[in-house]
Amino acid sequence: MPEYWDPEIETMPVADLKKLQGKRLKELVSYVYENSPFYKKRFDECGIRPEDIQTLEDITKLPFTLKQDLRDTYPTGMFCVPNSRLARFHASSGTTGKPTVVGYTQKDIDEWAESLARGFTSVGVGKDDILQVSYGYGLFTGGLGAHYGSEKLGATVLPTSSGNTERQIELMTDLGTTAIACTPSYFLFMIETARKMGISIKDDTKVKMGFFGAEPWSTELKKRIEDESGIKAYDIYGTSELSGPLFTECSEQCGIHIWGDKFLVEILDPETEEPVPDGEIGELVITTLTKEALPLIRYRVKDLTRKLSEPCKCGRTHPRITRISGRSDDMIIVRGINVFPGQVESVLLNIPEVGNHFMIILDRDGPLDNMKVQIEMNESAFSDRMSDMMALKKKISGALRHVLNLAVEVELVEHGSLPRSEGKSKKVIDNRKM
Numbered sequence: 336m337p338e339y340w341d342p343e344i345e346t347m348p349v350a351d352l353k354k355l356q357g358k359r360l361k362e363l364v365s366y367v368y369e370n371s372p373f374y375k376k377r378f379d380e381c382g383i384r385p386e387d388i389q390t391l392e393d394i395t396k397l398p399f400t401l402k403q404d405l406r407d408t409y410p411t412g413m414f415c416v417p418n419s420r421l422a423r424f425h426a427s428s429g430t431t432g433k434p435t436v437v438g439y440t441q442k443d444i445d446e447w448a449e450s451l452a453r454g455f456t457s458v459g460v461g462k463d464d465i466l467q468v469s470y471g472y473g474l475f476t477g478g479l480g481a482h483y484g485s486e487k488l489g490a491t492v493l494p495t496s497s498g499n500t501e502r503q504i505e506l507m508t509d510l511g512t513t514a515i516a517c518t519p520s521y522f523l524f525m526i527e528t529a530r531k532m533g534i535s536i537k538d539d540t541k542v543k544m545g546f547f548g549a550e551p552w553s554t555e556l557k558k559r560i561e562d563e564s565g566i567k568a569y570d571i572y573g574t575s576e577l578s579g580p581l582f583t584e585c586s587e588q589c590g591i592h593i594w595g596d597k598f599l600v601e602i603l604d605p606e607t608e609e610p611v612p613d614g615e616i617g618e619l620v621i622t623t624l625t626k627e628a629l630p631l632i633r634y635r636v637k638d639l640t641r642k643l644s645e646p647c648k649c650g651r652t653h654p655r656i657t658r659i660s661g662r663s664d665d666m667i668i669v670r671g672i673n674v675f676p677g678q679v680e681s682v683l684l685n686i687p688e689v690g691n692h693f694m695i696i697l698d699r700d701g702p703l704d705n706m707k708v709q710i711e712m713n714e715s716a717f718s719d720r721m722s723d724m725m726a727l728k729k730k731i732s733g734a735l736r737h738v739l740n741l742a743v744e745v746e747l748v749e750h751g752s753l754p755r756s757e758g759k760s761k762k763v764i765d766n767r768k769m
């Protein structure tokens with residue numbers, strides 16, 4: 336019998352869920368029209384009045400919200416409540432210019448924690464568990480988000496934040512951590528550090544599951560993490576604009592459950608901006624149905640995924656999305672060919688001699704783009720016979736060419752020579768922009 340945090344909501348009949356969503360959408364549109372000068376102006380410009388939104392299907396009449404809107408109204412121009420009602424800020428580090436600031440009322444924080452408590456419960460985390468939160472604490476939403484979700488369900492939190500990795504492993508071992516939350520790349524680093532300390536996560540710790548997200552990770556990386564650490568690796572997804580980490584896979588591991596009573600999912604063709612049929616890949620667009628401080632209407636998250644609408648075997652009726660395959664704006668174009676770093680990861684991690692770390696380096700060679708991939712080998716795969724190394728390089732570049740349809744220069748580098756990450760990892764260096 337599966338465990339639910341809130342069985343009534345999580346398993347409600349789809350028709351009732353849609354009715355609730357329709358009602359909440361109507362309320363939301365009136366709320367933002369009355370409380371957000373930004374949305375009032377945007378709706379007025381588009382000729383939309385709150386009364387035009389009567390059913391769920393009317394959502395397509397509403398304009399999109401973009402990350403640029405948050406930047407343009409920096410810091411709090413899109414907020415619907417005065418400072419006196421705010422309980423907390425977070426901010427996402429902008430790669431260029433100002434960060435985007437997000438804010439929460441106490442109710443927003445409670446609901447955020449509840450979303451995660453549902454997800455953690457759906458894979459069996461309970462009061463006896465010790466959840467080590469190794470996402471960064473601070474302006475980034477990962478640490479505090481996972482922290483409050485875990486406290487809500489009554490698990491014990493070990494708030495290590497990221498970094499100081501040897502100490503993390505020591506505490507993990509001594510206190511008996513049973514679940515961990517961090518980026519998949521940081522967990523790889525933990526496995527490696529533990530090994531150097533003579534500790535096997537599989538044999539010497541009680542960790543049995545991990546919640547990995549905040550960056551794209553392939554099914555091949557999931558398999559490596561599970562094989563090397565003996566734990567179950569669950570996907571956890573969210574963005575700071577929607578609150579932070581919010582949604583996880585359940586124990587069935589067939590998609591990430593998006594809580595439909597709080598969020599409305601659309602998957603659109605990025606070119607036509609029309610919905611794609613369920614099961615087809617497109618850009619994720621989310622409307623927050625219950626947020627007070629910073630509700631967002633049709634927010635274009637830019638992550639690429641598929642929507643699965645049929646109920647999950649776990650009994651939850653809310654829509655699911657498949658693993659994020661990348662961001663539409665992460666796509667790199669090399670000699671006119673579209674490449675996603677995730678595709679490179681999938682190809683490389685399918686080759687047993689390849690280690691867990693790689694870096695894509697893009698350069699311009701005269702008029703031509705050049706893509707090089709630096710690849711760490713598995714320690715056991717190293718050979719001092721030149722012919723073995725040449726054969727391996729050929730095998731890797733052949734596999735990359737087969738999938739990417741592109742000639743890629745392969746450079747095998749020593750184990751441990753590429754940078755390790757304590758948070759979101761960087762997989763591409765694009766020197767063409769310099």
Ligand code: DLL
Nearest residue numbers: 427477548549550551571572573574575579580659
């Ligand atoms: O990364 C929130 C979060 C923290 C999610 C901890 C999960 C765990 P931002 O910093 O605003 O928020 O970055 C959001 O990260 O649009 C995706 O591109 C990417 N991302 C987040 N989770 C996943 C995931 C947090 N599970 C951006 N798989 C998103 C792939 C992910 N990409």
